[in-house]
Amino acid sequence: MESRTICFEPDDRYNAFLRTCPTAPHGEGQLAGVAIAVKDNISTRGIETTCASRILKGYVPPYDAHAVSLIRDAGAAIAGKTNMDEFGMGTSTENSAFGPTLNPCDPSRVPGGSSGGSAAAVAAGMVPMALGTDTGGSIRCPAAFCGIVGLKPTYGRVSRYGLIAYANSLETIGPMAQNVADVSLLMSVIAGPDRKDTTSYDRPYNHTPDSDINGVKIGIPKEYFGKGVDPAIAESVNRAIGRLEELGAVSVPCSIPSMEYALAAYYVICTSEASSNLARFDGVRYGPAADTKKSWHAAYQDVRKEGFGPEVRRRIMLGTFALSAGYYGKYYAKAQVARENVRKDFTRLFADVDVICGPTMPTIAFKLKEKSDPLSMYLSDILTVPVNLAGIPAISVPCGKVQGMPVGLQIMGRPFEDERVVDVAYAYEQAVKV
Amino acid sequence: MIDAEVIVGLEVHCQLDTKSKLFCGCSTDYRDSGPNTHVCPICLGLPGTMPALNRKAIEYAMKVAKALNCSVIEESEFARKNYFYPDLDKAFQITQYDKPLASGGHVEIEGDDCRERKIRLTRIHVEEDPGRLVHMGNAERGRYSLVDYNRAGIPLIEIVSEPDLRSPKEARKFLNKLRATLEYLGVFDSEKEGSLRVDANISLKGSERVEIKNISSYKGVEKALTFEVTRQRNLIRRGLPVERETRHYLEARGITQSARSKEMENDYRYFPEPDLRPLRVQSWVSGIVLPELPDARRERFVAQYSCSLNHARTLTGELRMANFFEGVVTGERKDLCGLAATWIADTLAGELNYRDMGIDAVDPHRFGSLLRLLKSGTITDKSGVEVLRVMLDEQMKGEKIETPEDIVGRLNLAKTAGDDSALMKSVAEVLRDNQKAVEDYRAGKNGALNFLVGQVMKKTRGRADPGELNRMVVSALKGSE
Numbered sequence A: 001m002e003s004r005t006i007c008f009e010p011d012d013r014y015n016a017f018l019r020t021c022p023t024a025p026h027g028e029g030q031l032a033g034v035a036i037a038v039k040d041n042i043s044t045r046g047i048e049t050t051c052a053s054r055i056l057k058g059y060v061p062p063y064d065a066h067a068v069s070l071i072r073d074a075g076a077a078i079a080g081k082t083n084m085d086e087f088g089m090g091t092s093t094e095n096s097a098f099g100p101t102l103n104p105c106d107p108s109r110v111p112g113g114s115s116g117g118s119a120a121a122v123a124a125g126m127v128p129m130a131l132g133t134d135t136g137g138s139i140r141c142p143a144a145f146c147g148i149v150g151l152k153p154t155y156g157r158v159s160r161y162g163l164i165a166y167a168n169s170l171e172t173i174g175p176m177a178q179n180v181a182d183v184s185l186l187m188s189v190i191a192g193p194d195r196k197d198t199t200s201y202d203r204p205y206n207h208t209p210d211s212d213i214n215g216v217k218i219g220i221p222k223e224y225f226g227k228g229v230d231p232a233i234a235e236s237v238n239r240a241i242g243r244l245e246e247l248g249a250v251s252v253p254c255s256i257p258s259m260e261y262a263l264a265a266y267y268v269i270c271t272s273e274a275s276s277n278l279a280r281f282d283g284v285r286y287g288p289a290a291d292t293k294k295s296w297h298a299a300y301q302d303v304r305k306e307g308f309g310p311e312v313r314r315r316i317m318l319g320t321f322a323l324s325a326g327y328y329g330k331y332y333a334k335a336q337v338a339r340e341n342v343r344k345d346f347t348r349l350f351a352d353v354d355v356i357c358g359p360t361m362p363t364i365a366f367k368l369k370e371k372s373d374p375l376s377m378y379l380s381d382i383l384t385v386p387v388n389l390a391g392i393p394a395i396s397v398p399c400g401k402v403q404g405m406p407v408g409l410q411i412m413g414r415p416f417e418d419e420r421v422v423d424v425a426y427a428y429e430q431a432v433k434v
Numbered sequence B: 001m002i003d004a005e006v007i008v009g010l011e012v013h014c015q016l017d018t019k020s021k022l023f024c025g026c027s028t029d030y031r032d033s034g035p036n037t038h039v040c041p042i043c044l045g046l047p048g049t050m051p052a053l054n055r056k057a058i059e060y061a062m063k064v065a066k067a068l069n070c071s072v073i074e075e076s077e078f079a080r081k082n083y084f085y086p087d088l089d090k091a092f093q094i095t096q097y098d099k100p101l102a103s104g105g106h107v108e109i110e111g112d113d114c115r116e117r118k119i120r121l122t123r124i125h126v127e128e129d130p131g132r133l134v135h136m137g138n139a140e141r142g143r144y145s146l147v148d149y150n151r152a153g154i155p156l157i158e159i160v161s162e163p164d165l166r167s168p169k170e171a172r173k174f175l176n177k178l179r180a181t182l183e184y185l186g187v188f189d190s191e192k193e194g195s196l197r198v199d200a201n202i203s204l205k206g207s208e209r210v211e212i213k214n215i216s217s218y219k220g221v222e223k224a225l226t227f228e229v230t231r232q233r234n235l236i237r238r239g240l241p242v243e244r245e246t247r248h249y250l251e252a253r254g255i256t257q258s259a260r261s262k263e264m265e266n267d268y269r270y271f272p273e274p275d276l277r278p279l280r281v282q283s284w285v286s287g288i289v290l291p292e293l294p295d296a297r298r299e300r301f302v303a304q305y306s307c308s309l310n311h312a313r314t315l316t317g318e319l320r321m322a323n324f325f326e327g328v329v330t331g332e333r334k335d336l337c338g339l340a341a342t343w344i345a346d347t348l349a350g351e352l353n354y355r356d357m358g359i360d361a362v363d364p365h366r367f368g369s370l371l372r373l374l375k376s377g378t379i380t381d382k383s384g385v386e387v388l389r390v391m392l393d394e395q396m397k398g399e400k401i402e403t404p405e406d407i408v409g410r411l412n413l414a415k416t417a418g419d420d421s422a423l424m425k426s427v428a429e430v431l432r433d434n435q436k437a438v439e440d441y442r443a444g445k446n447g448a449l450n451f452l453v454g455q456v457m458k459k460t461r462g463r464a465d466p467g468e469l470n471r472m473v474v475s476a477l478k479g480s481e
Helices: A066-073 A116-123 A140-146 A180-190 A231-246 A259-280 A296-307 A310-323 A332-349 A374-379 A385-390 A418-432 B055-067 B168-184 B218-237 B261-265 B282-287 B294-305 B309-316 B319-328 B331-355 B364-375 B381-397 B404-410 B421-433 B435-442 B447-460 B466-479
Strands: A004-007 A017-020 A023-026 A035-039 A077-082 A129-134 A149-152 A172-177 A217-221 A250-254 A355-359 A394-402 A405-413 B006-015 B079-082 B092-095 B106-110 B116-128 B132-136 B144-148 B155-161 B196-204 B210-215 B245-250 B255-258
Touching: A004 A077, A017 A116, A023 A077, A035 A116, A066 A077, A066 A129, A066 A180, A077 A116, A116 A129, A116 A140, A116 A172, A129 A140, A129 A149, A129 A180, A140 A149, A140 A394, A140 A405, A149 A180, A149 A418, A172 A180, A180 A394, A180 A418, A217 A231, A231 A250, A231 A355, A231 A394, A231 A405, A231 A418, A259 A310, A259 A332, A259 A374, A259 A385, A259 B079, A310 A332, A332 A385, A355 A418, A394 A418, A405 A418, B006 B168, B006 B218, B055 B116, B055 B155, B055 B168, B055 B282, B092 B116, B106 B168, B116 B168, B168 B196, B168 B218, B168 B294, B168 B319, B196 B218, B210 B218, B218 B245, B218 B255, B294 B309, B294 B319, B294 B331, B309 B319, B309 B331, B319 B331, B319 B364, B331 B364, B331 B381, B364 B381, B364 B404, B381 B404, B421 B435, B421 B447, B421 B466, B435 B447, B435 B466, B447 B466
Parallel strands: A035 A077, A035 A129, A217 A250, A217 A355, B210 B245
Antiparallel strands: A004 A023, A017 A077, A129 A172, A149 A172, A149 A394, A355 A405, A394 A405, B006 B155, B006 B196, B079 B092, B106 B116, B116 B155, B132 B144, B196 B210, B245 B255
């Protein structure tokens, strides 16, 4: 199938890649010969896959993630594996065990995260497209910070098989590219059912972006422009919404009251699931081996203490706590209620509007090491996590600059209406194209 | 307090006999294969893999639920049971927690009071088996242990009973009934090593409950519980409290031993498995066609073959034995059913048990020939047992297999005819040599007759028919008066 190769030896000055494939084989098809970067938490047969963690150093998957099989079958060349926050836990790609990725728009700033490597590789022009993953904003945040396009598909529309789980009920694989058309193209390759992922749906994506958005109703939630959101960002996004209105869209103010608890619910759910997902990394089957001279539990402790970075350990502990006897009802069960409320809010809003728009991130990309305390980092996910809690599609498309740094317009849609958010993004992109 | 009632509840784990594992396509036929040969990325729990539910396993579990009168719950759910152990590939087991597949139901057993008793069930749920550790040396002092994931992902059902059992013997009967039912359903093979594991909760009324973990044989359950009843009664007798704890059953020594307290502190942090959708299968129940189950077959055996209730119970208590019985009494051997019931349920079962042999090793036709020899009066019951033993021993050693007729001929076991002068001669000799007994008989001591008959039996090595011999001795005694 993969009969030819491309040569891929980029100048990776931003540390976007954890490893590259200098001679990347490829086949024929829709993506023939296209170099695609793959986030390092997506399994690639024969290519080391570490989730940017020491605990998976040396792990070479014996199988391809379903999405990777699909892009290989479409003729793409796997150019390499991109840097990320360890296991996807972060918003800056600084939590990589192998050093941070720098933002190509300003190397003193972070590229966002956790798919920072994929975003930087695309933004720097090293590859035209990349696969990222989005658990609480991990595709949309770096897309916004680096000035590219990133789509978080509807939950279940792209198979998660082979995506090394961080928070199964929230995350998805999705396309990242320099423009909406490429995002849409990559989405058409990776979407569809997979019998190995029984949470996937038989909803293929066969869509060519259409810039006609006349009559589309856009909800503008006040929470996306309120406290904690940089006014300059809000202004930039409001201008973008103005452009959409000029194109025939109708904007409607609205409110998502459940957002008050969304962030807390998100962090309880993702850490709970993570504490279970990451328990298998024990040095018995892969990664750096456990010391067999010690008793197994002592060896496990050593492997896990040395293998996981501080943010991962923090989240494992938080999640373990949230699921513990006596606390489950207080945390995990409550978070599920809050999650349900977010879903209900979106369902209610989408009865009236076709899409919801707001900023992707409350600020521009932060300086490296600027967010040193975990909580302030967590707070920057406030505008992206509601989408994951509800399982709906959302895209981030560049909409101007603040202090010379890109700003992202986030467009959220009804479940399985990924096509519509792509169309609105495409309409905006085409309208502002110079 | 010392005579306090025994209260037992069981949690029975049975491997479902599907072709492939619960969440991947790996074959379940691993027992004669090398370690880690029946594995794939999914059952090894490699990063990024996801479980895909085996529909067959759910169908099998639902057959069990229907057969045991349980209600299948409208929406059930898989959950993760989180704990660290090297044989657990994902560091969690996918099982069911607060939304099991089915709840309620009951199993009927013959209680210790010989009356039918309904043992209530709490629930049935589906889960995956973990892998297996192979200790080099032993678990405590061995140099290292190896892990075999062949077993990881084998589908299990856990059947949980209410604390309705009142003795170790009832627990055994409950298990036997359960095994029979599952085998009749074709979803379970009790002869596969490790296919059944039991956790037992036992208390004496008014005292704390003790959990005995991981008993892996049918006999083991009765033994472990018997040991535990004695241990707990002894404690109470000495005025000591029974502590609430988990104990392990040490099969080789037949005792239970307190588990380290650390193992009890596990908090499994259950939560719904996010990689599997909830299960909505209640509508399948009506489509499940159950085969004839042990109780129905037992009643049929009584009606069709005129078996005694006890024989019918024994014969139908194991699928293979019931099938064997019916294999023996087919066609021209229909007239043998009375004899077959006795000889299979009483004699053959005991001989097989003694040799640790399965009934599948016995050829129903050859066994039928043996019964024919008995029926026609060619050999005595005693010789019949001898022939059967030779047959089984030959089978076991894999030697040339003789027909029962051959064995009778070779060992000269054919019944001595009533008018045989040799037999008359033996009778005369016995009477001559045991004058004391003859006198006792004449003095009215009946025991003396039995003694004399026994002596003749001994001389003729059991070939004489006991009834006939009795008559001969009596007439000889009369004749010599």
